[in-house]
Amino acid sequence: MAETKPKPKLNKKAVEMNKQEPKVRAKNFNEVALGYTEEQAQEEASRCLQCPKPQCVTGCPVEVPIPQFIKCIREKKYAEGIAIIKSKNALPAVCGRVCPQETQCQSKCVIGKMGDPVSIGRLERYLADWEREHGFQLPPKAKPTGKKVAIVGAGPAGLTAAADLVKLGHEVTIFEALHVGGGVLFYGIPEFRLPKAIVQNEVEYVQKLGVELRLGNLIGRTHTIPELMKNGYDAVFIGSGAGLPQFTGCPGENLGGIYSANEFLIRVNLMKSYAFPEYDTPIRIGKHVVVIGGGNVAMDCARCSMRLGAEVCLLYRRSRDELPARHEEIENAEEEGLVCKFLAAPVEFYGDEKGWVKSMKCICMELGAPDEKGRRSVKPIPGSEFTMDVDTVIIAIGQTPNPIIQRTTAGLESNPKHGTINVNEVGKTSLEGVYAGGDVATGAATVISAMGAGKRAAKAIHEYLMSKK
Amino acid sequence: MEAPDVAAKAQPGQFLIVVPHAKGERVPLTICGYDRKKGTVSFAFHEVGKTTKELACFNEGDCLLNVTGPLGNPSEIKKFGKVLCVGGSIMIAPLLLQVKALKEAGNRVTTVLGCRSKEFLFMQKEAEALSDKVYIASDDGTIGYKGLDFLKELLKKEKFDRCVVLGPVVMMRDVSEITKPYKIPTIVTLTPIMIDGMGMCGVCRVTVGGKMQFGCVDGPEFDGHQTDFEELIRRQRTMLPEERVGSLLWETSGGCKCGRNKA
Numbered sequence: 244m245a246e247t248k249p250k251p252k253l254n255k256k257a258v259e260m261n262k263q264e265p266k267v268r269a270k271n272f273n274e275v276a277l278g279y280t281e282e283q284a285q286e287e288a289s290r291c292l293q294c295p296k297p298q299c300v301t302g303c304p305v306e307v308p309i310p311q312f313i314k315c316i317r318e319k320k321y322a323e324g325i326a327i328i329k330s331k332n333a334l335p336a337v338c339g340r341v342c343p344q345e346t347q348c349q350s351k352c353v354i355g356k357m358g359d360p361v362s363i364g365r366l367e368r369y370l371a372d373w374e375r376e377h378g379f380q381l382p383p384k385a386k387p388t389g390k391k392v393a394i395v396g397a398g399p400a401g402l403t404a405a406a407d408l409v410k411l412g413h414e415v416t417i418f419e420a421l422h423v424g425g426g427v428l429f430y431g432i433p434e435f436r437l438p439k440a441i442v443q444n445e446v447e448y449v450q451k452l453g454v455e456l457r458l459g460n461l462i463g464r465t466h467t468i469p470e471l472m473k474n475g476y477d478a479v480f481i482g483s484g485a486g487l488p489q490f491t492g493c494p495g496e497n498l499g500g501i502y503s504a505n506e507f508l509i510r511v512n513l514m515k516s517y518a519f520p521e522y523d524t525p526i527r528i529g530k531h532v533v534v535i536g537g538g539n540v541a542m543d544c545a546r547c548s549m550r551l552g553a554e555v556c557l558l559y560r561r562s563r564d565e566l567p568a569r570h571e572e573i574e575n576a577e578e579e580g581l582v583c584k585f586l587a588a589p590v591e592f593y594g595d596e597k598g599w600v601k602s603m604k605c606i607c608m609e610l611g612a613p614d615e616k617g618r619r620s621v622k623p624i625p626g627s628e629f630t631m632d633v634d635t636v637i638i639a640i641g642q643t644p645n646p647i648i649q650r651t652t653a654g655l656e657s658n659p660k661h662g663t664i665n666v667n668e669v670g671k672t673s674l675e676g677v678y679a680g681g682d683v684a685t686g687a688a689t690v691i692s693a694m695g696a697g698k699r700a701a702k703a704i705h706e707y708l709m710s711k712k
Numbered sequence: 713m714e715a716p717d718v719a720a721k722a723q724p725g726q727f728l729i730v731v732p733h734a735k736g737e738r739v740p741l742t743i744c745g746y747d748r749k750k751g752t753v754s755f756a757f758h759e760v761g762k763t764t765k766e767l768a769c770f771n772e773g774d775c776l777l778n779v780t781g782p783l784g785n786p787s788e789i790k791k792f793g794k795v796l797c798v799g800g801s802i803m804i805a806p807l808l809l810q811v812k813a814l815k816e817a818g819n820r821v822t823t824v825l826g827c828r829s830k831e832f833l834f835m836q837k838e839a840e841a842l843s844d845k846v847y848i849a850s851d852d853g854t855i856g857y858k859g860l861d862f863l864k865e866l867l868k869k870e871k872f873d874r875c876v877v878l879g880p881v882v883m884m885r886d887v888s889e890i891t892k893p894y895k896i897p898t899i900v901t902l903t904p905i906m907i908d909g910m911g912m913c914g915v916c917r918v919t920v921g922g923k924m925q926f927g928c929v930d931g932p933e934f935d936g937h938q939t940d941f942e943e944l945i946r947r948q949r950t951m952l953p954e955e956r957v958g959s960l961l962w963e964t965s966g967g968c969k970c971g972r973n974k975a
Contacts (some may be wrong), residue, residue, distance in 0.1 A: 329856065421780075422738070422777060458716065459778040461780060464782060465717050466717070466721075467720060486910075486912040488912070490917075497918075497919060499925070499946065500950070504915050505912050505914060506913035506914055509913050510907065519954065520961050522735045523736050523762060524738075525951050526954075527950070527953075528952060596945035596949075596953060597946070597949075598943075598949075645911045645912075647910070680736075
């Protein structure tokens with residue numbers, strides 16, 4: 244009888260990642276997800292079928308060679324594995340934590356059709372964390388080209404473009420307006436989802452590649468784009484993000500206790516006011532917080548508020564099915580005690596004698612027909628107003644790009660309605676040598692899509708610089 | 713303070729943000745002067761809270777964690793004719809930067825220096841050297857006129873083409889009310905709470921002419937006749953209890969250790 248090869252065992256269940264218990268984590272700012280152990284990473288990596296034509300890679304905006312790095316984990320060649328990721332992605336510790344893998348790489352995984360897809364994000368995180376513990380290895384660099392590139396903004400788009408361009412031999416300077424690098428990774432995404440020490444590490448890695456980082460430098464004020472071009476920069480990449488908060492326009496919005504999501508997150512994350520008075524910037528949070536909005540930023544605000552000791556209600560004008568936040572974030576938030584109020588929108592805010600918000604009037608909404616993008620329209624139901632007591636309101640209904648660069652750069656075309664800078668598919672703007680990408684070109688989106696844009700622009704800038712005599 | 717990038721671009725009316733140290737606040741301060749050749753800028757502040765008390769302990773040669781600027785829109789400086797410049801308290805210092813620029817642009821400048829009491833008056837000599845005429849006023853009448861009511865008399869006698877006010881919000885409100893009947897364009901420099909100072913957080917939102925404006929990117933200068941000062945006063949006070957607690961805790965635990973702020 245012929246010997247049969249043992250069939251590879253198909254394990255339909257992904258290895259769970261350890262998390263802090265909801266009751267415990269809802270009271271601290273430590274990271275919720277604890278990461279895989281080596282054994283867990285090995286087991287999860289063994290589930291990968293190593294497809295000859297991997298679909299997962301097609302779902303990744305920066306085309307990380309996924310099966311190859313997973314193979315390295317299986318073979319315990321961790322240094323090699325992280326080098327493979329970093330050939331395409333300069334910020335794996337960030338992406339392993341905050342990428343929406345479920346709609347990207349993992350949505351294409353073949354095993355996903357019969358069970359859980361391979362947990363690509365968790366494995367990426369495992370390798371990135373392994374490297375942080377074992378020390379960075381710097382990749383080889385091309386010889387100097389003598390070309391200088393200015394990058395505006397040290398967020399995901401800018402850091403990615405900078406890393407790619409410096410590796411190609413260009414001299415790269417990042418101009419960052421805030422006093423720390425990382426952009427939204429630092430000021431926006433909370434500590435418990437993305438520890439700031441990790442962000443700082445990733446920023447330091449980009450600096451170690453040879454990128455100069457200049458902090459406290461607001462382009463449009465400290466320098467302008469035309470000045471940079473005049474002062475010896477051969478190309479500029481604008482990755483200044485979407486930092487301008489949107490407000491509801493409802494009466495009473497300027498009462499005390501009403502924060503934009505940006506203000507709230509900047510206080511809590513960037514200025515670390517959860518550790519006030521050890522840190523000097525205060526935050527005041529009441530007992531009953533209402534967060535208006537339904538995206539990831541709204542979830543971040545809600546989860547921060549709960550950690551600061553408040554009871555939180557999320558007010559979203561559509562229904563649960565339309566929530567734009569990642570499913571995982573909604574689940575985490577609800578486990579921690581978030582109450583959601585769907586199909587309701589604010590109408591007016593009322594204050595006490597000191598000008599602090601004390602209640603708000605809302606109105607119930609109903610869903611209408613979907614628009615051409617498939618998003619359901621909403622309209623208020625007349626006569627359905629109701630009032631609720633609140634002492635803090637956080638408005639998380641979106642951000643648009645800061646107009647300061649557009650206003651100070653003659654000839655730079657932008658969309659008058661959304662304030663986004665007009666670019667072609669590789670990030671080229673209306674000005675020669677000036678490229679843009681990430682939220683400033685698309686409006687608020689994800690970290691990884693900004694990184695993808697930074698990557699495409701870096702390639703285009705490289706081609707432009709090398710074709711120019 | 714040495715900050716060549718800021719000094720190279722600074723103009724009257726603009727501000728900067730300093731972060732004293734890694735656990736510190738971002739503090740907006742109006743620019744009071746700059747030397748482009750030396751690459752230095754100057755600013756003035758009152759020691760009111762923990763951060764300003766800490767800043768006061770910085771010595772020559774010490775480094776701040778970060779300085780960002782210049783921020784905000786520069787003042788409009790051109791020949792208006794006769795300009796009334798009113799400065800109160802610590803804001804006298806940045807006011808004089810504008811007085812100088814307005815004078816150089818060919819204006820006739822009348823300067824009013826306001827203070828709480830005689831001992832708080834400063835830069836009188838500088839003001840006199842830069843202006844065509846100087847008036848002094850104090851809240852308690854210990855020096856010059858008592859209060860700002862004399863302005864009403866002055867405006868009856870003299871015609872002004874523009875009024876510039878830098879000072880405490882209450883003073884800017886009162887001066888704006890005095891100039892309103894005479895329809896003198898009155899420019900106030902608003903100092904709402906700010907964090908980033910570049911349009912991100914929106915905490916500096918003010919209502920001017922019924923519209924929401926950001927102090928940092930739309931201002932800091934606004935039309936005093938259109939500004940909702942009461943709202944600004946309320947918004948400035950929102951974090952006062954926390955600021956007091958922070959400052960007290962710091963002082964009772966020994967302050968900055970240089971001895972200057974011993975409780």
